Each structure stands twice: as C-alpha cells, then as structure tokens.
Ligand code: PEP
C-alpha cells in the first residue's frame with residue numbers, strides 16, 4: 385500500500401480501479417486496435433486533419449489582417465506540409481496495415497518526413513523541420529482532444545489519474561463513469577478544482593508524480609477530504625473508507641432539515657446565503673437547497689469545449705431557464721471570464737500564447753478587446769431579463785475606464801434591442817467582481833458607476849499574495865487568513881457600505897467553515913456558496929454570534945501574522 389499526499393481539491397471519497405490518462409505533451413503510445421475499429425480510427429484521423437486545415441485558415445485570416453500577405457506565406461508552407469502524401473496517404477495506410485492508433489501512425493509518418501528533411505543539404509529546407517513539427521503538433525492535439533472526449537466511452541466505473549486536467553477537460557467528465565480524479569499538478573482554488581466540486585467529483589491535485597506511480601487497473605482510494613491517494617490499499621483500509629463514505633451520506637441527510645430555515649446568526653443578524661452555479665446540472669440542486677438566489681453564475685462553461693462561440697439565442701435560452709427556475713430570487717450572471725486557466729478553443733487571439741495567462745487577457749480585458757463576444761452576451765442577458773430577476777457582474781475589473789467601456793456596450797445593446805422592436809429590457813443592476821487589489825484600492829472611484837460589489841476571494845488572494853492559484857509548489861503560501869487579505873477584505877466592505885451599496889463574497893472562502901466567521905464578523909451582506917457546502921455553511925452561520933465576531937475581526941486586523949489570526953479563531957472554538 386502506497387500513500388501519496390496532495391491537495392484536497394473536491395471533497396468526497398472514491399474507491400475503484402485507476403484509469404491513467406496519457407500525458408498529451410510527451411507520450412504517444414502505440415495502441416494495437418482490433419480490426420473492426422480501424423476504419424473508425426481512419427475517420428478520426430480525417431476529422432483531425434480537417435480541423436487542422438480549419439486552424440490554418442483561421443491563422444491565415446488573422447496573419448493577413450495583422451501582418452499582411454508577405455507573412456501569410458508561412459501558412460502556405462504549413463498547408464503544403466499538411467497536404468504531403470506522407471501525411472494524407474501514409475497515415476491512413478499505417479493505421480490499416482499496422483492496426484495501430486492514429487496518434488502513433490501520425491508520429492511514425494512525421495518521423496519519416498523528418499528524416500527526409502534531415503538528409504537535405506540546403507539549410508533552408510532543413511529548417512522546414514520546425515514547420516513540420518508545428519503542423520504535426522496541431523494534428524496531434526486535435527487527435528488527443530478527441531481521445532479525451534472518448535472518456536465518455538469508458539464502460540466501467542474508474543478513477544482518472546492524469547498529469548493535469550484543464551477546466552474544459554473537467555467539464556467533459558460530467559456524465560462519464562469517472563468517480564474521481566487525481567493529478568500531478570494543480571491548486572486548491574483552480575477552476576479545475578471548483579468545477580470538480582460543482583460536478584460532485586472527488587478530486588486530489590498537486591500530487592507531483594501520481595500519474596507515473598499508478599498504473600491503469602490498480603486499485604486506488606481517493607480521499608478528497610484529506611487530499612490523499614492510496615494505491616493498492618489492503619482490505620481493512622478499503623473497509624475503513626467505505627465506512628467514512630456511509631457516514632458522510634448520513635451527515636448530509638441530517639443537514640437537510642436546514643433547508644428553508646432563516647440564515648441568521650444567534651444574535652439575529654441576517655446574512656443572505658446564495659449559491660454559485662458553475663454548470664447547468666447544478667440548478668436542480670440549488671433550487672432544492674432553497675438558496676436565496678444565485679450569487680455567481682459562472683457562464684464560462686458555455687464558451688469552453690467548442691470551436692464557435694455560443695449564439696445569442698442559445699445564451700438567452702440558458703439564462704432565461706436559470707432565471708425562471710429561481711424566480712423571484714435574483715440570479716447574478718457573470719459575463720464570461722475566459723483566459724487564465726480557462727482557455728477556450730474559440731480561436732481567440734492572445735490567451736493561448738501568453739506566458740503568464742493569469743496576468744494576461746482575461747475576463748473583462750478580453751471581452752473589451754473582442755466586443756462582438758461581449759455584446760452578444762450582454763444582449764442575451766438583457767433579452768432574458770423579463771424571465772426573472774437578473775443582475776450583471778463583470779469579472780477582473782481593475783480600472784474606471786473598463787466600467788465606462790462596459791456601460792457603453794450595455795447602452796448600445798439596450799438601444800439595439802429596442803430598435804429591433806424587442807420588448808424593452810428591464811433595468812438590470814450592474815456589479816463588479818473585486819478580485820484585483822487595484823480595484824479594492826480605488827473602490828471609491830468605481831462605486832458611483834456600479835450598483836453592487838462581489839468579492840472574488842480566489843483571485844483576490846492570488847493577486848494580493850502573488851501566489852498562483854493553480855501552482856502546487858506555492859499552495860502553502862495561498863493563505864486566506866493572511867492579514868493582508870483580511871485587511872483588504874475589510875477595506876472593501878467598509879468602502880462599499882459607506883456609499884450605501886451592498887457587498888457579497890463569492891470565492892471559495894465562503895465554503896470554508898473556518899473562514900466564514902471572519903466574513904460574518906466583517907458584516908458582508910451576502911455569501912455565495914458552492915452548492916455542495918451550502919447547508920454546512922448555513923449550519924455554521926446559525927451557530928455564530930455576529931457581535932463576538934465583529935470584535936474578533938477588529939483584533940485580527942491588528943495581527944501581522946496569519947498564525948495569530950488562526951489562534952484567535954481557535955480560542956473561540958472556530
Ligand atoms: C474568484 O476569483 O473568487 C471567483 C469567484 O471567480 P473565479 O473563481 O471564477 O475566478
């Protein structure tokens with residue numbers, strides 16, 4: 385039995401056989417396929433081939449627009465390589481004659497072309513090898529994307545073990561037989577972790593080398609509470625974890641009586657408790673929890689795992705559906721925060737090639753660059769505004785100019801809809817995520833332009849402490865109790881209340897029963913919680929005393945060290 389310690393990313397325990405996902409960057413395995421699957425494999429290769437052609441067309445259009453015809457010649461060179469019979473004919477031939485997977489057949493064919501290039505005397509032609517690899521990589525990535533999607537074809541329950549999973553990969557796990565996942569990379573508040581919680585898939589991340597230590601077929605226990613993976617456990621350990629699984633089910637059942645009860649502290653201060661919505665599957669659960677609204681509707685899932693953006697009609701339908709389900713309670717729809725670790729396949733220029741994507745073209749920055757995408761989403765939200773009570777929330781705001789930009793587009797969208805004779809949209813409140821320290825520090829200038837504030841602690845912590853939220857090497861420094869974070873949070877709450885507006889918190893801090901007392905003590909107006917933790921947090925809030933915590937927060941704000949703050953909480957039994 386081997387125990388590997390990592391980072392608890394999504395609670396719950398999963399026990400089962402491992403399925404190890406190949407590392408798409410490095411390994412292309414030779415997989416022998418049964419005869420009857422070979423035609424389908426050739427088809428799969430042809431689909432990837434077509435997708436690569438489309439990539440090149442899109443890249444050419446972009447190069448022509450930005451750099452001109454001269455530079456677009458590079459794309460022609462790539463197209464020539466792609467059309468080479470060594471690729472178009474040899475790869476299907478190899479698949480059929482050798483009975484192997486498309487990735488392997490392709491890598492063999494590429495190697496053959498590479499050898500031809502190497503033999504060339506002319507430096508210019510030898511250098512074309514780089515173009516060859518570029519084209520090969522594009523083709524491979526399309527093939528591998530498809531094989532990831534084939535996770536849906538897995539017929540038996542299993543635990544997925546991988547070097548890394550992107551948020552888009554995690555979304556793809558929904559509805560599969562995958563009971564949980566463990567990865568070498570990743571942090572606690574990565575979007576991969578957040579999505580795993582939403583989909584109720586137990587997950588452990590930041591395990592360094594789990595993908596090399598586990599083999600497909602090994603029995604594995606994944607402990608999403610303690611952040612542990614146990615390889616080849618003995619029967620006693622399995623039995624122990626099965627008991628824990630049963631206990632959790634019983635505890636969750638006991639919390640059900642809290643639905644519908646008021647969310648006030650023991651001394652009568654009322655906090656609005658809302659839920660975060662990350663994927664459409666959660667809506668039923670959220671309605672069942674009787675939450676007081678949706679405090680954060682993360683709309684990114686609509687933009688991931690697809691090659692063209694969602695149309696206005698499609699979006700309007702989704703928003704209307706969620707609002708109708710929640711009516712008359714409010715739904716805070718956040719405009720898509722693409723970028724960072726949430727890379728879309730929409731071919732949006734920028735994010736894919738950034739070396740530091742969390743500091744890059746993300747959220748409102750990206751949407752103010754691609755105003756067509758932004759306006760489509762705003763129009764869809766406005767069109768749905770009759771179906772219930774919605775608010776618009778803008779992510780990653782750092783300046784006044786950005787709000788002016790948003791307001792301009794919103795006014796345009798409104799005017800267009802009116803001119804098109806559509807029912808006049810209702811007035812929708814506009815709020816901003818405060819998740820960049822700059823926004824917190826200039827809140828007095830931002831507040832007159834907006835109606836409400838929602839604090840995104842996940843990013844606020846990463847940007848305040850300069851700790852990448854998905855980097856397992858610095859997880860120990862990602863500290864919600866750091867005095868700098870608490871001082872900033874308190875400053876945001878005070879500044880917003882001073883201007884008579886309301887302020888909620890929607891980051892993962894709201895789902896941490898130990899951190900919630902601090903938010904309650906600061907007197908935030910609402911907490912938007914991951915549905916999984918909603919009743920547990922409600923139970924915690926109902927057992928707290930606001931007056932005691934307000935004093936505790938005052939003391940905490942004078943501390944210079946998070947250990948002192950944790951001790952203050954521990955002394956109160958929190
Ligand atoms: C946050 O940053 O706290 C937040 C809620 O947004 P996201 O996790 O989607 O970046």
Ligand code: MG
Nearest residue numbers: 819840842843
């Ligand atoms: Mg954020």
